[in-house]
Amino acid sequence: MDILNIYLPVAGIEFNALLLIAIGLCVGVLGGFFGVGGGWIVTPALNIFGFHMAFAIGTDLANIFGQSIGAVRKHQKMGNIDWKLGMISIITSVIGLEIGSETIISLEKAGDVGFIVRWCYMFLLSTLGCYMLYDYFVLLPKSQESKGTDRGSDSADQSSKGRNRVSSRLHRIAIPPVVSFPASGIEGVSLWIVLLIFLFTGFLSGFMGVGGGFMIMPALVYLIGLPTAVAIGTSLITVLFTAAYGCFTYAAKGRVELLAAFIMLIGASIGAQLGATAVRYIKGYGIRLLFGIMIIFAALSVATEQFYKITGEHFFQSLAGIVLMGTALTMSAVILVKLKTESAKEKNSR
Template identity: 35%
Template sequence: MDVFGISLAVLVLFVGFGLLIGVLFGFFGMGGSFLVTPALLVMGYPSRVAVGSGLAFVFGTSVIATLKHRDLGQVDYKLGVLMIAGTTAGIEVGKEVVLHLEELGMAGSIISVTYVFLLGGIGLFVTYEALKGDGDGGVDHDAADADVDADDIPDIAKTIQSYRVPPMISLRGGVSVSLWMILGVAFATGLLSGFLGVGGGFIRMPALFYLIGVPVPIAVGTDLFEIVFSGGIGSFLYAMDGGVDLSIVLPLLAGSALGARVGSAATSIVDEGDIKVYFGLMLLGGSLAVAVREIGNVYGIGVFDTVSLVLILGSALLVSGAVVYSSVTALREESGSPSHALD
């Protein structure tokens, strides 16, 4: 039986895959194209279709997740617009660096190595900081505008906030940061995003917390707000060239519509320390998967592509399961509190 021109088994697979990614996307503000594109490539779809359909899915899922975060008061639109401006400039510079490296014949190897070490490095750092207990707990998830306790702000963010170069910008969570510091962080994250050719959610979300100092739930919600614009523009450009396959995108979105809302709501329930641990483990799994794929490419071992995909999907499944489990546990502990209901 065929639906949307694909078999029922593949349709069910896509819906389930969309549900899984939706949970991660809503919870972390990243995970869409990071998972969808390599999976479609391994399934045999052309690169243009895999990337374009992945971007279209990211756009749709980010809209769903952002709306949920907005309902929870976890989107700082002012910060989001400033980050979009800074990252756009950074992406252009990063692209120029890639073009220069291509002329030297060094782009592929340098980008791959950087990607692996950056994913692994951020994953280790976030996991270590969370387990150590810095910036943990403390933030009131029920009041996104509540002031952040000084002990809950990472040391790097405290240093950046100490540079009182006018104009100063007041952000959600009682955070006040110089406009130039925000644009500087945005430019740096955009530079890495443009250099690596990725959406950059795994860079921006920790940057918003560790460098600017906004609470983790607001960092996730604001990051998703940015992805609405980048995913929308990217998917539109690919769609103009026929790179978006709706028979892929629609089933994925059907699953993610629920998953994104569950993941987004979970950020208001799960402890911030747990969010950071799960995020770090997700990046470590991704780093290992990319490393395996690159080794397979270097030595011509085709089966390593499949191993890489299994590692990505396996880590995603484990982390999303942990998110749901933590949410259910938190709900049971706070049963009877109407503010902690998954809508």
């Protein structure tokens, strides 16, 4: 394996090229499939394998930017992107992100806020994950039942469109201007509601120092009422733009290892294409279920990291890394296997 070790001149370390491609492939699959950047996987992974944290974040952002191009292209082909909503998301999220990061800077003056941020992160991930599981195991069977007994009911209509109660209620708040998003099948929603949602997700991104793709996708599904596949594609536009911005600024600050990002992107581009293609074969609720499971494990990893901060036991730090990497690897494998089996089924049925 030593033959695959390459010298990374900027980071000043030797690193296994195959490992970089594997990390890239794994995060690419997840990024293309869930509409997220996957920074929460790559950054700790690179750090665990010997990258300085400053280089890990910057290199990761450069990779996300590159991989998102392919994923956006693929989702565009499948009609999964609402550009109008995506553009609104980018502009509003940036404003929210600035407010969030300014809040953190102000709080930092009062003391260490890392602890609080991790609790918020953990709370958000676990709540979101649990709600998605609740939606899949409780709300979905109920709405399917009512669809069977009362075909003309509101819930049956919502279910067929993939719309839920929260988004339907939000759609009724018709404060002008009311806008429509034909690409997403949204006939009328107050622009203020949309702006507030993106401002909030942007604020959380800035506050917690994360890319935000994992919040935008569920927000688009549960609060605005987008079909899951369109939410994934549209979320990826925000990821693409913010990562492009991050890539440039981090590189200008000398925090991107170009060679590592380049090699990682080879795997990530392939992974992103495979992940995006898999969306075609898996129903929206299936994607949401997998996403819910993944973020619950991510919350577990953050909780384990929190134990490390409290106790100082390095065991918990290693465990956090193992949980995170294990989840990412398992989830990528599940998506690829599903892609293989479903595409084979489709071929056989032709």
